[in-house]
Amino acid sequence: GQQLNQSPQSMFIQEGEDVSMNCTSSSIFNTWLWYKQEPGEGPVLLIALYKAGELTSNGRLTAQFGITRKDSFLNISASIPSDVGIYFCAGQLSDSWGKFQFGAGTQVVVTP
């Protein structure tokens, strides 16, 4: 089963609003990745984080690698309809290179 706790499970927001989601774990990770998945497609990488405290942006998306290395956050600013999808966090343990654990996902629905 899932070893990462991702929340919230779903979000219904209005266009223009900001979105925040996070992932927590009891394990320490050396890499955090954030993906977006749309129906019928595989996940697409949004942001990659490699250092504790790192804050990285990709357009309207901003993600942070938690100081404790056990959590990560993703923010989407000024949401638009094409932000609809399922967002996943994924973490990698330092002794398991290439083996990523995924959260259960946050479903984002944007209404005009």
Add this chain to the structure above:
Amino acid sequence: DAGVTQSPTHLIKTRGQQVTLRCSPKSGHDTVSWYQQALGQGPQFIFQYYEEEERQRGNFPDRFSGHQFPNYSSELNVNALLLGDSALYLCASTLLTQAANYGYTFGSGTRLTVV
């Protein structure tokens, strides 16, 4: 530049049967990972192949096996199919030396239904 391609896109099998799924990594990539994604859940790591060898393995039974060919393409084999094996199977590839910078690229998956 083709991304990760998987075949077939959809598959229906009967319990007890065996199935083979195929993956061609993105051009220039040499490492392939396989994931199982059940409905409404995140992907679960099955295993990873590099230089034609299994390098990492998740918590999946031996019924799940794989192979990587010299051209870096890969196959996932599942024997003695169970109803619970119904899922989207995703292949992801990367270039080992660049993985830290670019992460993994996923294919669109193979939807396996076991009846």
